[in-house]
Structures are given as C-alpha cells and as structure tokens.
Amino acid sequence: MDISTEAFENGRKEERFTIIDVREQLEYHSFNLGGINIPLGRLAAAIEEEEFDKDEAIVVLCQRGLRSKTAAQMLVAAGYTRVQNLAGGLLAWNKKYHE
Numbered sequence: 001m002d003i004s005t006e007a008f009e010n011g012r013k014e015e016r017f018t019i020i021d022v023r024e025q026l027e028y029h030s031f032n033l034g035g036i037n038i039p040l041g042r043l044a045a046a047i048e049e050e051e052f053d054k055d056e057a058i059v060v061l062c063q064r065g066l067r068s069k070t071a072a073q074m075l076v077a078a079g080y081t082r083v084q085n086l087a088g089g090l091l092a093w094n095k096k097y098h099e
Contacts, residue, residue: 001072003059003084005096017057017084022071027063033093040067047078057082065089 003011011017012033019035020043021028028037038046040062052058058080060068065088072085086093 001069001076001083001085002065002087004087005093008059008061008086008093009097011057011059017059017082018052020058020060020071021062022060022067023062031090033061033090035061040071043071043074047074052080054078054080055082057084059084059086061086061089061093063089064091 012019019033021032021035021037022040022043023037024039025037046052058075060071060075060083062068062071065085068085068089072083075083088095
C-alpha cells in the first residue's frame with residue numbers, strides 16, 4: 001500500500017495519479033506538492049460524496065506518512081482499489097528531493 005519517494009516522484013512528474021494531501025490547510029499552504037488538500041478530518045465526508053472514481057490511482061500524503069496511512073485505509077475500506085500512501089510522507093520526500 002506504500003509508494004516510495006522515487007516511484008512517487010516519477011509518477012508525479014508524469015501525472016499518473018491523483019494526489020490527496022491530508023494535512024491541515026495551514027500546513028498545505030506553507031508547502032505542498034500540488035494535488036488536492038482534504039484534511040483527514042474531512043476525508044470521510046469527501047468519500048461519502050464520492051468525489052473520486054473508485055478505480056482511479058490515488059496517492060495520499062501528509063507530513064510523516066501517519067495521517068495518510070489512516071486516509072489510505074479509509075479509502076480502501078470505502079472500496080477504492082488503487083490507493084497508495086507516500087512512505088515517510090513529505091519529510092522523506094524533502095530529504096531526497098528538496099525543491
């Protein structure tokens with residue numbers, strides 16, 4: 001269910017998946033890699049509203065990978081079939097690719 005920083009970066013450049021950043025808005029606006037900002041606390045409502053195709057590729061991320069792991073589990077439980085969590089979150093990405 002995890003995606004490495006390398007695979008994430010390659011896929012991000014080629015727009016192979018939808019990115020959902022589950023950090024709070026303030027965190028997202030201070031630094032982000034694009035994608036959609038849906039804080040973890042609001043994800044359940046977004047799932048109920050079926051904002052995404054259940055078969056589309058989705059990568060969820062947060063600062064350390066913990067909130068996004070919970071988010072990935074929520075999406076899978078709701079029937080989403082192609083969900084991955086960015087291993088280590090933005091901290092791991094920053095360590096390798098600092099922009």
